[in-house]
Amino acid sequence: MAKITLDNLAHSYLPNPASEEDYALKELNHDWEDGAAYALLGASGCGKSTLLNIISGLLQPSQGRILFDGQDVTHAPTAERNIAQVFQFPVVYDTMTVRDNLAFPLRNRGREESYVAERVQEIARMIGMEDVLNKKARGLTADAKQKISLGRGMVRKDVNALLFDEPLTVIDPHMKWELRTQLKKLHHDFGHTMIYVTHDQTEALTFADKVVVMYDGRVVQIGTPEELFERPEHTFVGYFIGSPGMNVIPAKIDGTRAYIEGSPIDLGCGYDALEGKLEIGVRPEYATLSQDEGLPVTIRRIEDAGRHKIIRAEFFGHDINIIAGEDDPVSADMNRVRFDPAHVNVYANDWRVPGRAA
Amino acid sequence: MEKTVNQKAWFLVLPVLLLVAFSAVIPLMTVVNYSVQDTFGNNQFFWAGLEWFDEMLSSERMWNALSRQLLFSGIILAIEVPLGIFVALNMPKSGFWASVCLVLMSLPLLIPWNVVGTIWQIFGRVDIGLLGRTLAALGIDYNYTQDTFAAWVTIVVMDVWHWTSLVALLAYAGLKSIPDAYYQAAKIDQASRWKVFRYIELPKMMGVLMIAILLRFMDSFMIYTEPFVVTGGGPGNATTLLSIDLVKMALGQFDLGPAAAFSIMYFLVIMLISWVFYTVMTNLDKKGG
Numbered sequence: 096m097a098k099i100t101l102d103n104l105a106h107s108y109l110p111n112p113a114s115e116e117d118y119a120l121k122e123l124n125h126d127w128e129d130g131a132a133y134a135l136l137g138a139s140g141c142g143k144s145t146l147l148n149i150i151s152g153l154l155q156p157s158q159g160r161i162l163f164d165g166q167d168v169t170h171a172p173t174a175e176r177n178i179a180q181v182f183q184f185p186v187v188y189d190t191m192t193v194r195d196n197l198a199f200p201l202r203n204r205g206r207e208e209s210y211v212a213e214r215v216q217e218i219a220r221m222i223g224m225e226d227v228l229n230k231k232a233r234g235l236t237a238d239a240k241q242k243i244s245l246g247r248g249m250v251r252k253d254v255n256a257l258l259f260d261e262p263l264t265v266i267d268p269h270m271k272w273e274l275r276t277q278l279k280k281l282h283h284d285f286g287h288t289m290i291y292v293t294h295d296q297t298e299a300l301t302f303a304d305k306v307v308v309m310y311d312g313r314v315v316q317i318g319t320p321e322e323l324f325e326r327p328e329h330t331f332v333g334y335f336i337g338s339p340g341m342n343v344i345p346a347k348i349d350g351t352r353a354y355i356e357g358s359p360i361d362l363g364c365g366y367d368a369l370e371g372k373l374e375i376g377v378r379p380e381y382a383t384l385s386q387d388e389g390l391p392v393t394i395r396r397i398e399d400a401g402r403h404k405i406i407r408a409e410f411f412g413h414d415i416n417i418i419a420g421e422d423d424p425v426s427a428d429m430n431r432v433r434f435d436p437a438h439v440n441v442y443a444n445d446w447r448v449p450g451r452a453a
Numbered sequence: 454m455e456k457t458v459n460q461k462a463w464f465l466v467l468p469v470l471l472l473v474a475f476s477a478v479i480p481l482m483t484v485v486n487y488s489v490q491d492t493f494g495n496n497q498f499f500w501a502g503l504e505w506f507d508e509m510l511s512s513e514r515m516w517n518a519l520s521r522q523l524l525f526s527g528i529i530l531a532i533e534v535p536l537g538i539f540v541a542l543n544m545p546k547s548g549f550w551a552s553v554c555l556v557l558m559s560l561p562l563l564i565p566w567n568v569v570g571t572i573w574q575i576f577g578r579v580d581i582g583l584l585g586r587t588l589a590a591l592g593i594d595y596n597y598t599q600d601t602f603a604a605w606v607t608i609v610v611m612d613v614w615h616w617t618s619l620v621a622l623l624a625y626a627g628l629k630s631i632p633d634a635y636y637q638a639a640k641i642d643q644a645s646r647w648k649v650f651r652y653i654e655l656p657k658m659m660g661v662l663m664i665a666i667l668l669r670f671m672d673s674f675m676i677y678t679e680p681f682v683v684t685g686g687g688p689g690n691a692t693t694l695l696s697i698d699l700v701k702m703a704l705g706q707f708d709l710g711p712a713a714a715f716s717i718m719y720f721l722v723i724m725l726i727s728w729v730f731y732t733v734m735t736n737l738d739k740k741g742g
Contacts, residue, residue: 148637151641152640153637153640153641172640173640173641173643174640174643178641179641180637180638180641182634182637182638183634184632184634186634186635186637186638188652188653188656189656189657190652190656191652199642199644200641200642200643203642203643203644203645203648204643244638247638247642248641
């Protein structure tokens with residue numbers, strides 16, 4: 096187990112990157128605390144897997160250093176880093192039995208056969224495959240194979256970190272829950288540093304202590320699930336997390352007020368004069384329908400999601416989503432929307448601007 | 454589901470039947486016809502029963518040719534398969550040089566058999582051939598027209614030169630189909646190079662390798678043109694493989710009966726060995742190599 100430090104790290108798949116766009120992973124400084132469970136969240140192609148492969152040594156970064164407990168391992172081969180990694184698609188050694196598959200990483204490191212047998216039993220129990228240990232791996236279903244991959248990742252106790260690259264993509268939904276719970280338990284019991292790559296926000300938020308959100312090769316926010324929800328540092332975080340995502344509406348900012356198409360909105364804080372593309376962001380959870388106050392909107396559709404209703408509204412061509420509780424009144428004459436001032440965030444060029452207390 | 458019975462459907466099979474009849478059944482039956490009759494010319498045939506088969510089975514000449522043939526196929530498989538895999542493993546996986554390799558390696562496959570034979574025939578000649586002269590200059594006693602060993606080395610090397618590319622290209626195709634994640638997982642699991650080959654590359658190549666081995670076995674077992682052009686079966690009968698012997702018997706000596714019996718047995722042997730090969734390999738495949 097180790098603290099993993101990324102120092103000025105960046106990577107480009109091109110041999111001579113010229114501009115910032117050429118970088119798949121833009122310059123990054125970050126400490127992955129020893130023993131924490133992280134989720135790396137972002138849309139496909141945002142550099143998540145690149146980052147993971149750099150940490151495990153499958154990829155050499157174009158610049159910067161990577162340190163394990165302060166020791167530079169930038170150029171160390173994968174084997175020396177002692178890392179476990181599980182990939183998106185199942186990798187099993189077809190010609191081996193399930194047992195040999197699970198034992199493979201231990202045997203390659205020359206562990207004693209008695210220890211290997213004991214560990215394999217333990218892992219098999221964890222992934223629920225004790226009864227097929229002697230079967231060849233090739234005939235198994237995709238999710239059984241992925242469980243073997245997971246098992247191979249977990250079989251070593253002394254790894255520096257466990258990396259998961261969207262490991263549950265091919266797994267059945269009910270099994271997903273079970274495996275994720277197992278992973279959490281594993282983390283709880285052994286305290287490995289874990290990094291879990293996913294593009295599924297539920298998966299990220301339930302798995303991790305801290306969620307790292309990536310967008311376009313850049314880390315845009317690192318925080319607890321609550322922080323990501325309440326104070327998205329970047330409009331992408333607001334829109335990517337939450338269902339539906341945050342309402343982001345172009346606005347003019349003046350002191351403690353924002354103006355959308357000339358209509359005033361109260362802000363919880365005051366702001367100095369801002370430059371660039373200005374927007375306000377409000378979560379649908381903090382927007383409420385009202386009869387007499389707020390922006391006059393056109394309501395286009397109401398979706399009943401069971402526990403709550405999602406109201407799709409429009410104001411001068413800007414979409415506004417509102418979440419209303421089961422029991423909140425919704426009626427035809429409620430065609431105004433009110434934002435909770437304490438939860439209105441202001442963004443300049445997509446980044447959140449902290450306000451002064453009003 | 455209701456089954457419709459319509460006997461007219463048989464007519465639809467007719468074209469295929471005709472095609473197969475003309476391409477395979479009729480030619481084969483003429484051979485069978487020859488194999489059970491004797492002729493003294495004048496287009497007069499006499500019933501001979503299984504006499505020719507008897508004669509062939511007790512003929513030392515055929516057994517010798519068969520054992521030379523098995524030896525030849527065995528040697529070239531033992532060289533071409535591992536060598537082909539080795540070449541495939543060391544070919545660049547992508548980029549400019551991968552294309553160059555592919556083109557260069559396909560070249561021998563495009564050369565007609567006859568030309569390959571001629572190339573090597575001249576290449577190895579002691580008086581004017583580059584190989585023959587070079588070896589002579591190095592003081593190595595090499596003359597494929599007189600020395601059995603030299604003749605064998607020549608035809609084996611020629612076949613390896615001509616056909617290793619095929620095995621390599623097939624193996625390469627197999628290797629290319631392995632997703633990167635397998636190699637990455639192997640690195641994570643700290644597998645040695647040998648284990649990567651044994652547990653990832655070889656199993657994934659098994660399917661195409663099986664085809665390569667079968668193709669190379671069948672082709673080499675039927676080989677005629679190349680050794681015939683180079684050695685003509687000599688020195689003596691040292692490189693007289695089955696096909697060469699068969700042609701000698703059928704067209705040289707005009708022993709149609711024995712040659713026909715020989716052909717049928719030849720055909721059955723190829724079928725049998727290919728079938729055994731196939732069964733063994735698919736079983737291996739099922740059990741997981």
